[in-house]
Amino acid sequence: MFLLVLCLSSSSILIQTSEAQICLPKKHAALFVFGDSLFDIGNNNYINTTTSYQANYPPYGQTLFKYPSGRFSDGRMIPDIIGEFAKLPLLPPYLHPDPDFIYGVNFASGGSGALLQTAQGYVIDLQTQVRYFKNVKKVLREKLGDEEAEELIKRSVYFLSVGSNDYGDLLNVTNSTVTLFPVDKQQYVDFVIGNLTNAIQEIYEQGGRKFGFLNVGPIGCSPSIRALRNNATCFEEISAVARLHNVELSKMILKLQKQLNGFKYSLHDFYASLSQVLTYPSKYGFKGGSGGCCGSGPYRGVDTCGGNKGIKEYELCDNPNDYVFFDSHHPSDKACQYFAKLIWDGNHTFNKPCNLNQLFQLS
Ligand SMILES: *[C@@H]1O[C@H](CO)[C@@H](O)[C@H](O)[C@H]1NC(C)=O
Ligand SMILES: *[C@@H]1O[C@H](CO)[C@@H](O)[C@H](O)[C@H]1NC(C)=O
Ligand SMILES: *[C@@H]1O[C@H](CO)[C@@H](O)[C@H](O)[C@H]1NC(C)=O
Ligand SMILES: *[C@@H]1O[C@H](CO)[C@@H](O)[C@H](O)[C@H]1NC(C)=O
Ligand SMILES: *[C@@H]1O[C@H](CO)[C@@H](O)[C@H](O)[C@H]1NC(C)=O
Ligand SMILES: *[C@@H]1O[C@H](CO)[C@@H](O)[C@H](O)[C@H]1NC(C)=O
Numbered sequence: 001m002f003l004l005v006l007c008l009s010s011s012s013i014l015i016q017t018s019e020a021q022i023c024l025p026k027k028h029a030a031l032f033v034f035g036d037s038l039f040d041i042g043n044n045n046y047i048n049t050t051t052s053y054q055a056n057y058p059p060y061g062q063t064l065f066k067y068p069s070g071r072f073s074d075g076r077m078i079p080d081i082i083g084e085f086a087k088l089p090l091l092p093p094y095l096h097p098d099p100d101f102i103y104g105v106n107f108a109s110g111g112s113g114a115l116l117q118t119a120q121g122y123v124i125d126l127q128t129q130v131r132y133f134k135n136v137k138k139v140l141r142e143k144l145g146d147e148e149a150e151e152l153i154k155r156s157v158y159f160l161s162v163g164s165n166d167y168g169d170l171l172n173v174t175n176s177t178v179t180l181f182p183v184d185k186q187q188y189v190d191f192v193i194g195n196l197t198n199a200i201q202e203i204y205e206q207g208g209r210k211f212g213f214l215n216v217g218p219i220g221c222s223p224s225i226r227a228l229r230n231n232a233t234c235f236e237e238i239s240a241v242a243r244l245h246n247v248e249l250s251k252m253i254l255k256l257q258k259q260l261n262g263f264k265y266s267l268h269d270f271y272a273s274l275s276q277v278l279t280y281p282s283k284y285g286f287k288g289g290s291g292g293c294c295g296s297g298p299y300r301g302v303d304t305c306g307g308n309k310g311i312k313e314y315e316l317c318d319n320p321n322d323y324v325f326f327d328s329h330h331p332s333d334k335a336c337q338y339f340a341k342l343i344w345d346g347n348h349t350f351n352k353p354c355n356l357n358q359l360f361q362l363s
Contacts, residue, residue: 029210029360030104030152031088032136033079034129034199035161037110037330038214041077042070044110046095049122050309053111057306059294059316060326063333072110074293074320075333078214079106079159081340086157086360094132095124101136102143104156113166114195126162126195130202137206153207157360161270162199163216163249166192167241176230180237185244193248200256209262212356214270214343215249216242221278223292224328227301232290246271266359268343269350277324277338284338285321292325293317293332303328 033039037053045056054070055061061068064075070093071077083091083104092099094107109124116125124132140149170188172179200211219225219242220235229235250267257263281289294305296314304314305327317323326332331339342350345357354362 027155028088028103028152029086030102030156031079031083031086031091031159032104032133032156032203032208033091033106033108033159034126034133035108035214036112036163036165037072037108038161038164039077039079039106039108039159040070040072040093040110041080041091041106041108042093043095043106043108043124045070046093047109047122047124049111051306052303052309053109053119053122055110055306057308060306063320072330073326073333073336076336078161078331078336078340078343079108081337082159082344082356085340085344085357094129094136101139105136107132108161111165112162113164113169114162114192114199115166116195118166118169126199130199133203134206150207154209155363156208157210157212157356158200158203158208159212159356160196160200161214162196163192163242163245164219167216167219167238167245170241171225171228171238173228176228178225178229178235180241185241189241189245189248192245193252196249197252197256201260204256204260204263209264210359210362211253211263211265212343212359213249213253213265213267215246215267217270217274218242218278221275221290222329223290223295223299223301223325224303225301226290227295227298227328230298232299242271264359264362266343266354266356267352268346268356269352270339273339273342273346273350274324277335281324284324285334286324287322289324291323292328293320293323294326295328299328301328 044054055072056068056070088103091106094105107129111119112123170180172181218239220239225235277284278289291299294316296302296304304311320332321334323332324335
């Protein structure tokens with residue numbers, strides 16, 4: 001009843017969702033999420049893949065959801081918290097049976113990259129994620145009418161984390177020695193950026209205007225790579241490729257801004273923000289910077305968290321909040337909170353030209 005009363009105001013509209021009739025402020029912006037396991041909230045639960053690309057078993061989800069939802073963390077992932085800041089309800093994964101799209105939806109898939117061949121056959125690749133978005137647009141047009149749907153698509157934010165897994169494929173791991181395969185790094189980065197650009201252009205052609213980007217983090221510093229090298233130091237060569245990607249990503253975004261009328265963005269320098277946390281963990285309330293909470297071997301960096309990826313034994317820390325990384329690759333809920341806050345309302349140091357909150361406010 002209360003909601004219906006609110007709907008009498010001309011600034012709201014009544015929407016029938018699968019669960020209830022809801023009243024939506026006409027001007028709300030939805031959040032559409034694309035990318036890899038840093039953003040995946042359970043899409044991989046619904047595809048035929050291996051446990052390496054899934055997190056729907058304990059102890060994932062133990063801190064917050066109290067069940068393993070498919071998030072690669074003890075609790076929330078960054079987009080969950082961004083959604084809270086944007087006052088949106090918890091978004092569903094796209095492949096969830098009967099999801100509602102009205103506040104947005106999450107297409108991200110752990111293991112995926114910009115390139116089709118990255119974990120091909122085991123993940124939802126970026127092209128497919130964009131194709132799913134086109135389906136969502138059709139549904140929104142049916143639900144809201146063409147004009148209202150177009151307006152919503154235009155006001156909404158498209159939030160992407162893409163690239164890390166493409167570069168993971170460059171690692172040649174043999175007997176505790178990690179090197180890079182001898183590929184032309186510039187050309188490889190150009191392929192990744194080129195494919196990412198195509199995805200953004202397609203979203204733009206569907207009417208998307210406001211893009212939030214995370215660049216690629218210092219991937220050579222994950223507990224996983226440290227463990228592979230049996231070595232406390234980061235693997236600088238792969239982080240250097242990430243930096244090259246980030247330079248090209250910035251250039252590409254500036255170019256799109258010139259080419260695409262109305263294109264707006266917020267670029268979070270995840271490389272810099274994560275590097276800082278890993279260098280000064282205690283400053284940010286973390287006890288261990290280099291290790292994970294859940295896994296085995298050095299730095300608990302061997303990807304055995306949950307005990308069903310071929311190896312049964314694994315260690316689990318007492319308090320995931322002490323750790324930047326929950327498992328061998330992915331941030332803990334506590335770390336996600338820190339990064340989400342920084343992405344949402346951090347200053348120009350890490351967010352250019354504006355933060356995600358400001359991007360949401362733009363008309
Ligand atoms: C899932 O994939 C495996 C191997 O990749 C295959 O053997 C199996 O038939 C697939 N299952 C379904 C339901 O597609
Ligand atoms: C890896 O180690 C095994 C046994 O320790 C050895 O037989 C093999 O030659 C090594 N491979 C390389 C590429 O060094
Ligand atoms: C991978 O690394 C091993 C050991 O360092 C090396 O022998 C092999 O040639 C490398 N493979 C490629 C394709 O570069
Ligand atoms: C996309 O990646 C493929 C390799 O998977 C590459 O051949 C192609 O040129 C890339 N596309 C662009 C536009 O860069
Ligand atoms: C550990 O890292 C240092 C510095 O990068 C390197 O010189 C050394 O060979 C590495 N050791 C192993 C076992 O990988
Ligand atoms: C930006 O925020 C950081 C904390 O994230 C702070 O240390 C820095 O002083 C701020 N810079 C400006 C210019 O306000």
